[in-house]
Amino acid sequence: MLAIKLSQKGKTNKRMFRLVISEKSRDPYGNVLEVLGSYNPHTKELLAKGERINYWISKGAQMTSSVNNLLVEKKIVEGAKVKASKKGEKSAKKQAQVTAKADKKKKAEQEASAPVAEVKEVAPEEVAPEEVAEAPVEAPVEAPVETTEEVK
Numbered sequence: 001m002l003a004i005k006l007s008q009k010g011k012t013n014k015r016m017f018r019l020v021i022s023e024k025s026r027d028p029y030g031n032v033l034e035v036l037g038s039y040n041p042h043t044k045e046l047l048a049k050g051e052r053i054n055y056w057i058s059k060g061a062q063m064t065s066s067v068n069n070l071l072v073e074k075k076i077v078e079g080a081k082v083k084a085s086k087k088g089e090k091s092a093k094k095q096a097q098v099t100a101k102a103d104k105k106k107k108a109e110q111e112a113s114a115p116v117a118e119v120k121e122v123a124p125e126e127v128a129p130e131e132v133a134e135a136p137v138e139a140p141v142e143a144p145v146e147t148t149e150e151v152k
Contacts, residue, residue, distance in 0.1 A: 001060075001062065002021055002022070002023065002024065002033070002056065002059070002060065002061035003022065003023070003024040003061060003062050003063070003064060004019060004020070004021050004053065004056060004057075004061055004062070004063045004064070004067050005019075005020060005022070005028050005063075005064045005067060006018070006019060006020075006028070006039065006064065006066060006067060007019075007020045007028040007029055007032070008029070014042070015041065016038060016039070016040050016041075017038065017039045017040075018035050018037070018038050018039075019035070019036040019037040019038065019039065019048055019053075019067060020032040020033075020034070020035055020036065021034050021036060021056050021061055024062070034052065034056075036048060036049050036052050036053050036056070037049055037053075039070060046070055046074050046076075048071065048074070048076055050076045053071065053076060053077065054077070057077070063077075065082040065083065068081070069081045
């Protein structure tokens with residue numbers, strides 16, 4: 001797959017960029033198919049071959065987000081700008097995990113605080129002392145005592 005991307009050139013604090021077309025997986029500083037223009041970020045000057053850029057796009061080449069934003073800004077290519085910075089951006093899967101953890105934590109806090117609130121809300125009811133009926137106590141029955149009398 002072909003991609004239009006920026007290739008750095010120049011000294012460390014005086015960077016300039018070339019717009020190049022090459023394989024997407026290839027190093028932008030190695031072999032390139034064609035140099036399509038240059039960009040100076042200090043003066044914001046963009047020199048681009050609009051016809052060649054449109055030709056490569058028609059052949060299926062894709063642009064990096066920063067190249068797309070530059071070309072849209074200079075009205076060489078029609079379209080909308082794309083969010084170029086991936087810094088601080090979380091994947092949807094990680095974002096879902098983070099929100100799930102936060103929801104679990106909130107639920108745990110609510111459950112922990114809810115029983116305390118319920119105890120405070122429920123006033124102890126005064127229970128009228130019930131009359132306890134005592135069971136009648138039976139008198140102990142004495143066992144018959146055997147006497148030793150002689151019977152004649």
